[in-house]
Amino acid sequence: MALDAQDHQKLADWWCVALGYVWRGEARSADDPVPIVDAAGVGPLIWVNPVSEAKTVKNRMHLDVFGDVGELVSLGAVLVRNKGVDID
Numbered sequence: 001m002a003l004d005a006q007d008h009q010k011l012a013d014w015w016c017v018a019l020g021y022v023w024r025g026e027a028r029s030a031d032d033p034v035p036i037v038d039a040a041g042v043g044p045l046i047w048v049n050p051v052s053e054a055k056t057v058k059n060r061m062h063l064d065v066f067g068d069v070g071e072l073v074s075l076g077a078v079l080v081r082n083k084g085v086d087i088d
Helices: 008-019 069-074
Strands: 002-005 021-023 034-038 046-050
Touching (some): 008 046
Antiparallel strands (some): 034 046
16 A cells, blocks of 8 residues: 655654554655554555655545544544544
């Protein structure tokens, strides 16, 4: 699985918190893709790739994330739908 982002290291950090993932290895330079993996060894490898262009079209893939909504929003998530979730 691969995700593209202008600030790919920040996005990799966000997904690590949201999914319980960790960086696999060390980034060689700020321009290198960042591989992240499930800390428990269960989930798929995700590559977070740097791109220079801004997003211009709808995402073709999304992952549903369950967790502390307030924490995820404070880390930069956007709450799209709040169905049965309390966010005090």
